[in-house]
Amino acid sequence: MPDILTRLQTALGDAAVLSGAAVRARSAGIWGPEHCLEADILVRPSDTDGVSRALRICHAAGQAVVVHGGLTGVVDGAHAGSGDVVLSLERLTGIEDCDPLGATLTVRAGTTLQQVQEAAEEHELMFPLDLGARGSATIGGNAATNAGGNRVIRYGMMRSLVLGLEAVLADGTVLTSMNRMLKNNAGYDLKQLFIGTEGTLGVVTRLVLRLVPKPASQDTALVAVPDFAALCRLLGHAGAALGGTLSAYEVMWQDFYTFVVNGQSRAAPPLSGEYPYYVLIESLGADPAGDAERFAAVMAEAMEQGLIVDAVIAKSRAEQNSLWSIRDDVVQLLAIKPMFLFDVSLPLTDVETYIRGVRVRLAEAWPDHRLFVFGHLGDGNIHLAIAAGAADGQARTAVEAIVYGPLAAVGGSVSAEHGIGLEKKPYLAWCRSATEIAMMRTLKQALDPKGILNPGKVLD
Ligand SMILES: Cc1cc2nc3c(=O)[nH]c(=O)nc-3n(C[C@H](O)[C@H](O)[C@H](O)COP(=O)(O)OP(=O)(O)OC[C@H]3O[C@@H](n4cnc5c(N)ncnc54)[C@H](O)[C@@H]3O)c2cc1C
Known part of the structure; x- marks a missing residue:
């Protein structure tokens, strides 16, 4: 043979x-x-x-x-x-079809997220998933990880943007489920088996994506916020006052903001680095003049209420991109070695206490540690980048215990949007019950009994 x-x-x-x-x-x-x-x-x-x-x-x-x-x-x-x-x-790349009336895009799994976004734009539509790695990440990878990103607060995660999907099972069986409708309750929704399961149950080959009308207006501001309570109130204020057009609420703790703006070759940071929190607020709407006016008014009201202490509102697309580049410049953190990255979620009400606790425990173990916090706060999703100890497994495990340890008590998750992979496998049971994990094993056994697909990822 x-x-x-x-x-x-x-x-x-x-x-x-x-x-x-x-x-x-x-x-x-x-x-x-x-x-x-x-x-x-x-x-x-x-x-x-x-x-x-x-x-x-x-x-x-x-x-x-x-x-x-x-x-x-x-x-x-x-x-x-x-x-x-x-x-x-x-x-396995390329756009197969765009249906402007049904607002769907049929695409092959190896196409990059950015190509998908651009293809939708050609038809005056938008594919709303967006994340910093858009130029390299593939749409199949986005589905396999159920990617989140910057606009989940308005449009949901990848799961809510996939209408249909084709996957190949471990034994080579092709499962074509390329539904194009928003509504289809005919039996089990099998596509969900391949979304967020990180290539352990099948290989995603094609997708039908849900598009939304391309917004006519985009308003973006970077604001400084005096304390965590104001951060939460500002989220509520912006959500309500912007009438459902709030599309991003990206928070950067002071340590993250100052590190990124000082490391970039920009003329001057848009806001001084003296404030505890910075938020990138984005609103997408349909009425450019009216939306810009309302956006400015909402920011002004927030300032009057003391929720914002300083702000800059972008006046052009270039300025918007420049503000977004601060939040997107995560890779800069990787220049510090070792740098341990975390992606957790927990209820908004517990975030401040949680971060304070992590900071205290890190300081006890490594007085010279560095902690950078940022994230999609509107989704309860916090990213932590931690430089502590040596680049060995021991330091990493000790940092993981500090970061993941407090989550179970508040019903949090060790993975908000990045998945489990190999890295978080030891901690799956910290946020999923034994019954949930047993059900995951049952699915794996049913779809890939020989365990050939991404073996050892997510589950042993
Ligand atoms: C700068 C930066 C910013 C990021 N921001 C975000 C963010 O905001 N939100 C977020 O959720 N993630 C973010 N990520 C993580 C990453 O971009 C996402 O997880 C993305 O969805 C991975 O896509 P990929 O094509 O690169 O997949 P890969 O890295 O190649 O694979 C990821 C997993 O999916 C599996 N897989 C890949 N393609 C397929 C397929 N076709 N079928 C089945 N399984 C498959 C792989 O086996 C692996 O388990 C970021 C990463 C970087 C570097």
């Missing part, structure tokens, strides 16, 4: 199969050229049938397969070891 490399080459053609040095020369993610792939074989089919044939061969051989999208994931979900076959979606 020919070896698996030969069988894959025969079934898919040489262009679709890389091996040896050609694979190991490739980057394993966003973490820089020093991190290269360890796998020996990489398949990159250009259509669903190719994905199916590759999986059928791997399934028959009991061969582990790791799915790769844009490799921007941050929980080691796409980690491939030397014995794994990597299945990359890099050639």
Whole structure:
């Protein structure tokens, strides 16, 4: 019997199969050229049938397969070891169809999020998912991780933006469920099995996405806020006074803001760094003149009420992009080594006490630690970037205990939007019950009984 490399080459053609040095020369993610792939074989089919044939061969051989999208994931979900076959979606790209009337976009899974956004715009529509890694992250990866991002407060996470989906199961079976309607309650909604399950139950190959009308107005402000209570009141005020057009409420704690604005080659930070909190507020509407006036009035009211102590409202698209670049410039934090990144969620009412507790415990263990906090506060989603101790597993585990430890008591989650991957697997049981985890295992066993898809990710 020919070896698996030969069988894959025969079934898919040489262009679709890389091996040896050609694979190991490739980057394993966003973490820089020093991190290269360890796998020996990489398949990159250009259509669903190719994905199916590759999986059928791997399934028959009991061969582990790791799915790769844009490799921007941050929980080691796409980690491939030397014995794994990597299945990359890099050639399964392109927009298949846009239906402006039904407001849907049919797209192949390897297409980047930015290409999806641009394709929607060509039809005067918008695909509202947005995140800093938009230029590299794939739409299939976004579905597999149920990505969140900057506009969840208005449009929901990826799950609420997928109408239909096609996936290939571990044994090569193609499950086509390309629904285009907003309403379809005919039996189980099977697409949900592949959204947020990080490539452990199937490989997403095509999607039908839900679009919304392209906003005619976009108003953006960066505001400084005096304390946490004001931060919460401002969220309520903006939500109500902007009449449902609030689309982003991105909070940066002082440490994050000052680090990013001082590190950028910008002429001068838009606001001085003396305040405890900064919020990027965005409103998307349909009436440019009226919306801008209302937005300015809402900010002015908030200032009168003492919820805002300083503010800058963007006057052009360039200024909006410049304000967003502060919040998006997360990668700059990675210049500090070691830097441990966290993505947790918890009820808004508990956030201030939680962050204070983490800060105290970090200071007790590492007086010279650095903590940067930012996040999608409107969704109860906080990111923490922590530099503490040495770049070893011991320091990381101790920091994890400090960050994850208090979450269960307040009903929080160890993963708000990044998923579990390998990195958070030891902590899944800290926020999911034994019954929930048993049900996850049942699904995995039913759909991938040989355990070949992304083995060891999410569940053991
Ligand atoms: C600067 C930056 C900002 C970010 N901001 C956000 C943010 O705001 N919100 C957020 O949620 N995430 C964010 N992320 C994380 C990341 O961008 C998302 O998780 C994204 O959805 C991953 O897409 P990807 O194509 O890069 O997937 P990959 O990293 O390639 O893979 C991620 C996981 O999905 C699986 N997978 C990938 N493609 C498929 C497929 N077609 N079928 C089945 N499984 C698949 C992989 O096996 C892996 O388990 C950010 C990352 C960076 C670097």
